[in-house]
Structure formats: C-alpha cells, structure tokens
Amino acid sequence: NAGVTQTPKFRVLKTGQSMTLLCAQDMNHEYMYWYRQDPGMGLRLIHYSVGEGTTAKGEVPDGYNVSRLKKQNFLLGLESAAPSQTSVYFCASRRPSPGSNQPQHFGDGTRLSIL
Amino acid sequence: GNSVTQMEGPVTLSEEAFLTINCTYTATGYPSLFWYVQYPGEGLQLLLKATKADDKGSNKGFEATYRKETTSFHLEKGSVQVSDSAVYFCALRSPNRDDKIIFGKGTRLHILP
Numbered sequence: 001n002a003g004v005t006q007t008p009k010f011r012v013l014k015t016g017q018s019m020t021l022l023c024a025q026d027m028n029h030e031y032m033y034w035y036r037q038d039p040g041m042g043l044r045l046i047h048y049s050v051g052e053g054t055t056a057k058g059e060v061p062d063g064y065n066v067s068r069l070k071k072q073n074f075l076l077g078l079e080s081a082a083p084s085q086t087s088v089y090f091c092a093s094r095r096p097s098p099g100s101n102q103p104q105h106f107g108d109g110t111r112l113s114i115l
Numbered sequence: 116g117n118s119v120t121q122m123e124g125p126v127t128l129s130e131e132a133f134l135t136i137n138c139t140y141t142a143t144g145y146p147s148l149f150w151y152v153q154y155p156g157e158g159l160q161l162l163l164k165a166t167k168a169d170d171k172g173s174n175k176g177f178e179a180t181y182r183k184e185t186t187s188f189h190l191e192k193g194s195v196q197v198s199d200s201a202v203y204f205c206a207l208r209s210p211n212r213d214d215k216i217i218f219g220k221g222t223r224l225h226i227l228p
Contacts, residue, residue, distance in 0.1 A: 090159070
C-alpha cells in the first residue's frame with residue numbers, strides 16, 4: 001500500500017543550491033499537486049498537474065518549477081534555493097471526479113531547510 | 116472567490132470532552148466539503164466528506180453536517196481521546212473548479228489525559 005511516496009524526507013540546503021523533490025504515486029491518479037505548509041499559513045498550492053505532460057501554477061509558484069513527464073511522477077524543482085523556501089512540502093494526488101467529491105491522497109512530506 | 120475559514124487554535128480539551136471545531140466557507144454553487152486530519156510527522160488524511168446540502172459525513176466518531184443555509188461544516192465529536200490530538204483542516208472543492216481544493220489554515224487540537 002505505497003500510495004503517495006515523497007523523497008527525500010529531509011534535506012538541508014545552502015542558499016543558491018538547487019534540488020529536486022520527487023513525488024511518486026501508484027494509484028494511477030490523473031491529478032497531482034505540490035503544497036508547502038508553513039506555521040499559521042495552512043497549506044498553499046505551489047503547482048499542480050491535471051495529467052501527464054501538463055502543469056499549472058498554483059497560489060505560490062515563484063521560485064519553483066515542476067515537471068510531469070510520467071503519469072506516476074511529479075517533480076518539484078528549486079533552481080536557486082532561498083531561506084524563504086524553508087518549509088514542509090507535501091505532494092498529493094487524486095482521480096478527477098464528476099461532482100468534485102474525490103479526496104486527495106497525501107504523501108508524508110519533505111522537510112526542507114535552507115541555510 | 117472560494118475560501119474556507121476555520122477557528123484558530125490551539126484547542127485544548129480533557130479526554131472525554133465534547134469537541135467542536137468551527138468551519139465556514141464561501142463558494143459559488145454547491146461545493147464538496149471535506150475534513151482532513153494531520154497527525155504529527157505525517158501527511159493529511161481524509162477524515163470525512165459531504166457532497167450536498169444536509170449530508171452528514173462521519174468517521175471514527177467524528178461528524179460534520181453540510182449546512183447550506185449557514186455555509187458551515189463544523190466538526191464534532193462527543194468524547195475525544197488523547198489519540199485525537201492532531202491538526203484538523205477544513206476544505207472545499209468547487210464543482211466549477213474540479214482541479215483545485217481550498218484548505219483552511221488548520222486547527223491544532225491537544226487532548227489532555
């Protein structure tokens with residue numbers, strides 16, 4: 001029962017370094033999402049994808065890029081990390097649904113610190 | 116635009132107390148409504164949902180009723196346990212925007228033994 005798997009679970013970067021967070025789901029879901037979670041801010045949508053080869057901006061896309069080359073994978077990239085990107089990052093996926101009633105399935109998160 | 120407002124925490128209760136976490140929403144049409152729970156160190160998990168007015172979602176002793184007239188979806192539990200300590204998120208999805216879900220900011224719940 002893997003569900004949504006995020007790697008890595010923890011990472012410390014220096015300002016200006018780049019890295020890629022990987023999200024993989026084994027539920028054949030069309031829709032995938034990247035969120036960041038910060039104290040007092042709840043979840044904020046960074047980017048999302050409604051299918052293989054498609055991506056769209058969310059609420060806070062600046063400083064991040066994404067790719068969805070394969071249906072099961074959704075990658076989040078930081079080209080030049082900044083301390084403001086210190087956060088916990090969550091990936092989620094779900095099926096598209098008539099009536100909008102399908103829930104999202106979340107990974108366990110990636111805790112990222114930028115020094 | 117669509118939005119979700121939930122009571123700020125933290126909420127601290129003694130074991131076996133009655134719990135209410137308020138949630139109100141703003142949306143056009145008839146959104147689907149959700150409560151998610153996040154236990155320490157984990158991602159969010161769906162707790163319950165309701166898809167139309169007057170529906171009651173329930174799970175693990177928690178309940179929430181979709182109230183169209185008051186645009187609310189308050190979470191309740193009659194007798195909380197220490198294991199219910201977590202962060203609870205109210206959320207909605209508009210039928211016109213099936214691609215996105217809007218989350219509230221979360222309410223942290225502490226249950227004391």
